[in-house]
Amino acid sequence: MNATLPRLVFTYLLLLLCTLVFFGPILFMLVGSLKPDDQVLADAASLAALWPREAGLDNYHSVFERVPFASYLASSLLINGLIVGLGLLVNALAGYALARLRWWGRETMLAVVVAILVIPFEAIAIPLFYQLSALSWRDDHLVQAIPFVANPLAIYLFYSFFLGLPRALEEAARVDGAGVLRTFFSIVIPNSKAAFASVAIVTFLFHWGMYLWPLLMTTSESVRPLPLGIASFHTLPPLAWGDILAFGVLMVLPVLVVFVVFQRWFVAGVASTGIKG
Structure with missing residues (x-):
C-alpha cells in the first residue's frame, strides 16, 4: 500500500x-x-x-462584421452533413457486403480497401483536381463533399463491426422472406447504432478542418467553408489577433458540441468497432 x-x-x-x-x-x-x-x-x-x-465580446462582434461568418459556417455544415450522411449509407452498405455476402472478388476488394488506407489524400489531390476540372465541376458545395463520401476507413470499421454481429437475427429475417436490403435496414442498422455514431463522429471531426481540397476547388466566397474562411481572415488588414482567436473559438465550438453531445455513443462505438488508441 x-x-x-x-x-x-x-x-x-x-x-x-x-x-x-x-x-x-x-x-x-x-x-x-x-x-x-x-x-x-x-x-x-x-x-x-x-x-x-x-x-x-468585442472580438466576436468584429468577426461577424468583417467577414460573412454565417455563410462560412453554413457551407461547412452542409459539406460535412453531406459527407457524413451519404457516407454512412454508402460505407455501411459496402462494409456489410464485404462482411456478410459471398461474391467473386470479395477478398480482393477487401485487400484493396485496406491498401487504400495507407494512401494519403495529398497524394491523389492533384490528379483528382485535374480530373474534375476537365469535367468543369468546380466551385460548389457538392464538389467539396462527393469525393469523400466513400471512405476506406469507414468501410473497414463497418466491416469489422458487422463481422461481430450474431447471424441469428439475419437468418431469422431471411427465413421470413426478407431480402438482403430489407434485412440490412430492418435488422442490421437498429443493432449497429454505436458503430454508426462512432463512424459519423470520426468522419465529422476529420473533415471539419479540411483545407487543401476546398482551396483547390473553390474561388467564390459563397461556397467557402470555415478553414478557408479563417485563412483569408488572417490576411485581412488590420491584423487583429483577438479577432483571429475569436474566429478560432467559433470554428472549434461546433466540434466540441458534437463530441460532448455524442460522447457516450463515441465511446461505445470505439469499443465495438475495435479502434485502438
Whole structure:
C-alpha cells in the first residue's frame, strides 16, 4: 500500500501535466478571444495569458462584421452533413457486403480497401483536381463533399463491426422472406447504432478542418467553408489577433458540441468497432 501510493500520486501528477500541456493552447485561444487586441500578445509570455484582465465580446462582434461568418459556417455544415450522411449509407452498405455476402472478388476488394488506407489524400489531390476540372465541376458545395463520401476507413470499421454481429437475427429475417436490403435496414442498422455514431463522429471531426481540397476547388466566397474562411481572415488588414482567436473559438465550438453531445455513443462505438488508441 505504501509503495503504491507514491506511484499513484506520480501517475496522476503526470496526467495532470499532460492535460495542462494539451489544454493550454485551447485556454490561450479562449482567453485571448475575450481580451482587447493590444493585450493578446503583450501577455503571451506570462501566466496573464491564461486570465483576461479585461474581458468582453468585442472580438466576436468584429468577426461577424468583417467577414460573412454565417455563410462560412453554413457551407461547412452542409459539406460535412453531406459527407457524413451519404457516407454512412454508402460505407455501411459496402462494409456489410464485404462482411456478410459471398461474391467473386470479395477478398480482393477487401485487400484493396485496406491498401487504400495507407494512401494519403495529398497524394491523389492533384490528379483528382485535374480530373474534375476537365469535367468543369468546380466551385460548389457538392464538389467539396462527393469525393469523400466513400471512405476506406469507414468501410473497414463497418466491416469489422458487422463481422461481430450474431447471424441469428439475419437468418431469422431471411427465413421470413426478407431480402438482403430489407434485412440490412430492418435488422442490421437498429443493432449497429454505436458503430454508426462512432463512424459519423470520426468522419465529422476529420473533415471539419479540411483545407487543401476546398482551396483547390473553390474561388467564390459563397461556397467557402470555415478553414478557408479563417485563412483569408488572417490576411485581412488590420491584423487583429483577438479577432483571429475569436474566429478560432467559433470554428472549434461546433466540434466540441458534437463530441460532448455524442460522447457516450463515441465511446461505445470505439469499443465495438475495435479502434485502438
